[in-house]
Amino acid sequence: MATSVGITSAVLIELDVLERRTSRTILGAAIVDDILALLLVAVAAGVAADGGVDVGSIALTAMVALAFVGFIALGGTTLLAARPALLHAPRFSESPLLPAVIICLGLAAVAAQIGLAAIIGAFLAGMIVAETRDQSPIEQEIAPLYAFFPPFFFAFIGLEVSLAAFGDLDTLLLLGGVTLLAVATKFVGAYLGAMRMGRRDAAFVGVGMVPRGEVGIIVAGIGNATGTIDGELFAIIVAMSVLTTLLVPPILRRLAAPAAPAAPAGAA
Secondary structure (H helix, E strand, C coil), X not given: CCCXXXXXXXXXXXCCCCCCHHHHHHHHHHHHHHHHXXXXXXXXXXXXXXXXXXXXXXXXXXXXXXXXXXXHHHHHHHHHHXXXXXXXXXXXXXXXXXXXXXXXXXXXXXXXXXXXXXXXXHHHHHHHHHCCCCHHHHHHHHHHHHHHCHHHHHHHHHHXXXXXXHHCHHHHHHHHHHHHHHHHHHHHHHHHHCHHHCHHHHHHHHHHCXXXXXXXXXXXXXXXXXXXXXXXXXXXXXXXXXXXHHHHHHHHHHHHCCCCCCCCCCCC
């Protein structure tokens, strides 16, 4: 699952708790969170392209992004759910992978054409295909590519980060502040939203939502490429994404462990 909680998903699978209500809440909320993050990137990129803050332009970009996401996410999912045979059309191939890739590239191209980030279209294509019965076969076929390409992406991002930026005390302090702010806002917001599940489960959801992971780094990369953020801020965002991702797994393992039974009344 290509979300900002990819590491969290791996931990949930390892702990065999993916079917818990709390785990499903984390993954569902992460998808919504990622879509909102991508929409913000679309708006920020529009502002950068215009060279200033234009309320009308921002509103137009936001409406276009929302309309595109809503139409593709709802309409595309409904279409493939009603006609799953589209991924097996004879004109393509016996494998559903080829039409899935065409959908991905097509939506990415449409998103770029209307002024949004191409990743928004690709992300929506993944959401659409994930709702079909062919999800597992496609995942199996694409597994070698998934193992091959991500290291190059992270290596490229690493080359873009200037380590010299962290030699400045002010930058380190800003990194610490941004990381604390990211952890606090994500945890508190998710914890409050999940309070009716109980405090322990709410804490589990809150911690699970903390990582910024892959999507956070992708968003930073788009911002850096479009000139929305400068090199120093790009390095801080990437470092924050890495720190929040590394922080969560050991805490999740501890929270996923069964609660210790309460001592019987009157026990010494």
